Every structure is written in C-alpha cells, then in structure tokens.
Amino acid sequence: MSAPTGHGADPDLTPMLDMVFQLVTFFMLVINFKSASLDQTLKLPVAGSARPVDSGGKDKLLILNITTGGKLSLYGRSIDVESYIEGEAQVSRLTAKREGKSIEPGGDLPEIVVVRADKTTPFSMVNKVITSCQKVGYRNFAMRAMNKEEGQ
Amino acid sequence: MSRRRKERKQSGVALNLAAMLDMAFQLLAFFIFTFKPSPVEGQISLRLPPPQAVKAKATESVKAGSNENNPKEAGVETLVISVSATSGGRIQSLALGEGTVANVPQLERQLQTVLADADLKFEQVLIQVSPRLQYFELMSVIDACTKQKLPSGQKLSKLSFVELPEGDGG
Numbered sequence: 001m002s003a004p005t006g007h008g009a010d011p012d013l014t015p016m017l018d019m020v021f022q023l024v025t026f027f028m029l030v031i032n033f034k035s036a037s038l039d040q041t042l043k044l045p046v047a048g049s050a051r052p053v054d055s056g057g058k059d060k061l062l063i064l065n066i067t068t069g070g071k072l073s074l075y076g077r078s079i080d081v082e083s084y085i086e087g088e089a090q091v092s093r094l095t096a097k098r099e100g101k102s103i104e105p106g107g108d109l110p111e112i113v114v115v116r117a118d119k120t121t122p123f124s125m126v127n128k129v130i131t132s133c134q135k136v137g138y139r140n141f142a143m144r145a146m147n148k149e150e151g152q
Numbered sequence: 153m154s155r156r157r158k159e160r161k162q163s164g165v166a167l168n169l170a171a172m173l174d175m176a177f178q179l180l181a182f183f184i185f186t187f188k189p190s191p192v193e194g195q196i197s198l199r200l201p202p203p204q205a206v207k208a209k210a211t212e213s214v215k216a217g218s219n220e221n222n223p224k225e226a227g228v229e230t231l232v233i234s235v236s237a238t239s240g241g242r243i244q245s246l247a248l249g250e251g252t253v254a255n256v257p258q259l260e261r262q263l264q265t266v267l268a269d270a271d272l273k274f275e276q277v278l279i280q281v282s283p284r285l286q287y288f289e290l291m292s293v294i295d296a297c298t299k300q301k302l303p304s305g306q307k308l309s310k311l312s313f314v315e316l317p318e319g320d321g322g
Contacts, residue, residue, distance in 0.1 A: 013169040020176040027183030035190045045288035047295040050194030114195070117287045122241060124283035126290070127315050134200060142195040145291055 038116065039065035039073045045119040047145035059112050062088055062138070066117035070125025082132050089136035109137040116144045196291075196298050198311050229273045231266065233259070234280040235293055236316065241286035246293075260296040270303040276310035283315050 042065055064085075065073040072079045092111055096103045103109065113133050117126050130141065234247040246253040248266070253259045267274055277297050281290060300308045 013173050017169055017173050017176060020173065020180055024176060024179050024183060027180070027187060030189075031183065031187070032190070035188075038190065038193075040188075040190065044193065045291040047194070047196060047291050049295050049299050050196050052192050052194050053197070112197075116193075119286065119288035119291075120241070121287045122283060123237075123281045123285040123287065123290055123313075124315060126287055127281070127283075127313055130200065130313065139199060139201070141198045141200050143198065143291065143294065144193050144195050145295075146191065147194050 036075065037063050039067075039076075042067070042073075042116055042118045043120070044116065045145050046148060047143075048147070050143075050145040050147055052147075053142070060092075060110060061114050061142075062111045062133075063114045063116065064129060064133075066115065066121055066126060066129055068118045068120050070121065070128065072129070081129055085129075085132045085138075086136055089138070103137070105137075107137055108139050111138060112140045112142050113138045114142045114144060196294060197309060198294075198298075199309055200312060201310070230276050230278050231263075231274040232278045232280060233293065233297070234316070235282060235285055235290070237282035237285035237289070239284065241284050241289070243285070243289050243292075244282075256292050256296050259293070260299065263296060263300050267300045267302060267308065273303075275302065276312065277308065278312050278314060280314045280316050283318055 067073050072081050072084055092109045093103050232249055236244045238244045246259055248262050297308055297311060302308055
C-alpha cells in the first residue's frame with residue numbers, strides 16, 4: 001500500500017454551491033413572515049364549511065387571537081381588548097382620510113376582523129371582542145377554523 | 153498591449169468557493185431551523201350587523217330572556233336558534249324557534265327545510281347563546297347555518313349573536 005502523497009485534493013465545489021443556493025432560494029420563497037401575527041399555540045375549532053381564502057393581500061385584515069381566558073394575544077403579548085380595538089379603528093379612519101375616503105365615527109370600517117379564538121374559549125369572551133369591534137364600526141368578520149382535526 | 157491581453161487571458165483566476173459555500177450553508181441552516189410550515193386555516197365569512205334595540209314586532213318569535221342588544225334588523229325575517237350549555241361548556245339543548253332540536257345534524261336538516269321554504273322568507277339567523285358555551289360548540293352551530301342556502305340561491309351569511317343571561321338553560 002502506498003502512503004498518501006501529500007498532494008491536496010482540489011474538489012470542484014461549484015455543483016455543491018449551486019445546489020445549496022437552490023435550497024436557500026426555496027426556503028426564501030416559502031418563508032412566511034405574516035404567520036408571525038398568528039398565535040400558533042391556539043387550538044382552533046373544526047368546521048367543515050371553513051374554506052381557505054386567499055384575497056391576494058387586497059383585503060385589509062385585523063387579526064385577533066383570543067386565548068382561553070378571553071385575552072387578546074399579539075406577538076406573544078397579552079393586551080387589553082377595548083383599547084387595542086379602538087386604536088386600530090382610529091388608525092383605520094386616519095388611513096381612509098389620507099386616501100380621501102372619510103369615515104364618520106361609528107361608520108363601517110373596511111377591514112375584515114379575523115377572529116382566531118381557542119376552541120375552549122367561552123362564548124361570553126368571544127362575544128365581548130365581537131361587540132367591541134361592532135361598537136367602533138367593524139362589520140365584516142371571518143371566523144377562523146380548521147377543515148379537519150389536526151393529525152388527520 | 154495585445155501581448156498583455158493575451159497574458160491575462162491565459163492566467164485563469166482561481167476563485168476560492170469555500171468561503172461562499174460556508175456562507176451559503178449558514179444561510180441554509182438558518183432557513184431550515186426557522187422553517188415551520190403552518191397548517192392551512194379555513195374561515196367562515198360573516199357580516200354581523202351592529203347591535204340594535206329590540207323591536208316589538210321582531211321579538212314575536214324570540215324566546216323570552218334575550219338581552220337588550222338584540223341585533224335583529226327591522227323588516228328582515230329572522231330565524232332564532234337558542235343554544236344552552238352545560239356547566240362544562242358543552243351543548244345542553246338546542247331550539248329552532250320554539251321547537252326543540254336533538255343535536256346539530258338534526259338542526260342542520262331542519263334549517264335546510266325551513267330556509268328552502270320560499271314562503272317563510274327568512275334572511276338572517278339570530279343565535280341566542282349561553283355565555284358558558286365553548287367556542288367549538290358555537291362553531292358547529294355556525295357551521296350548520298353557513299352551509300344553508302336561501303331560496304334566492306345565496307349562501308346564508310347574515311348571522312347575529314345574542315348572549316343569554318347567566319343561568320338560562322344551563
């Protein structure tokens with residue numbers, strides 16, 4: 001058996017680099033930063049008629065994560081329901097005003113309120129959030145649910 | 153000049169790809185570790201009208217005991233569903249108008265019959281719910297409603313909720 005000659009092997013790294021860049025591109029395309037606003041710890045209810053809706057980013061959404069205790073969860077922080085909704089409604093009115101569409105106080109706001117409530121949340125808690133939204137002018141709601149039980 | 157050009161062409165530049173590969177692997181590792189495919193969520197779209205005061209005519213078919221912010225629209229025929237809950241937040245009893253319904257599938261069948269009747273002209277559904285009822289039980293009732301079609305062919309999307317007083321039906 002001959003001993004290693006000591007000549008350094010010089011592999012061609014180009015194909016490996018190509019493959020790695022392709023993988024990086026794939027992950028960059030599928031990464032979804034919007035999902036950060038969704039509290040993934042919530043267990044959503046199951047509803048057969050719930051359908052995935054992709055408006056292509058045209059609809060303005062107000063996502064409300066409601067925990068079992070009836071608190072709003074925003075990026076992992078627990079926040080007060082009424083002050084948050086009032087603040088968002090004010091922002092919506094100012095945005096509409098800047099776009100030349102004036103919305104009177106109590107008038108219909110264009111945003112769709114996305115209700116993501118834990119399946120064990122009592123109705124009184126969910127109703128409190130919905131009523132707060134209605135008071136400030138939100139009319140369109142989307143109740144989020146899963147099509148089927150997880151793991152099926 | 154031409155000799156210099158020739159010399160440049162002949163001496164090939166050897167790129168050290170190892171550094172770029174290291175960086176690309178680091179990026180790849182970041183994306184692999186942070187990749188978490190979220191499950192596809194569906195949604196039920198509803199138009200919830202603002203709360204309105206109770207109208208005398210509109211309360212005829214509503215069970216006694218509903219609270220003040222009854223959001224029934226004037227001039228719109230409303231079908232009332234009442235859902236009471238057990239202390240654990242599960243459905244205890246269901247009622248469609250004044251009649252009792254055994255369970256959600258039966259409610260769905262009855263809704264299909266009632267809403268398909270062009271003479272009755274129901275356009276919206278009012279769901280009276282016990283405050284203790286868990287959200288997934290409410291969603292099963294909403295699911296049964298939103299599957300229905302009105303005689304006009306449109307899907308039923310006008311729903312409203314009323315919270316029953318504490319202790320009613322539970």
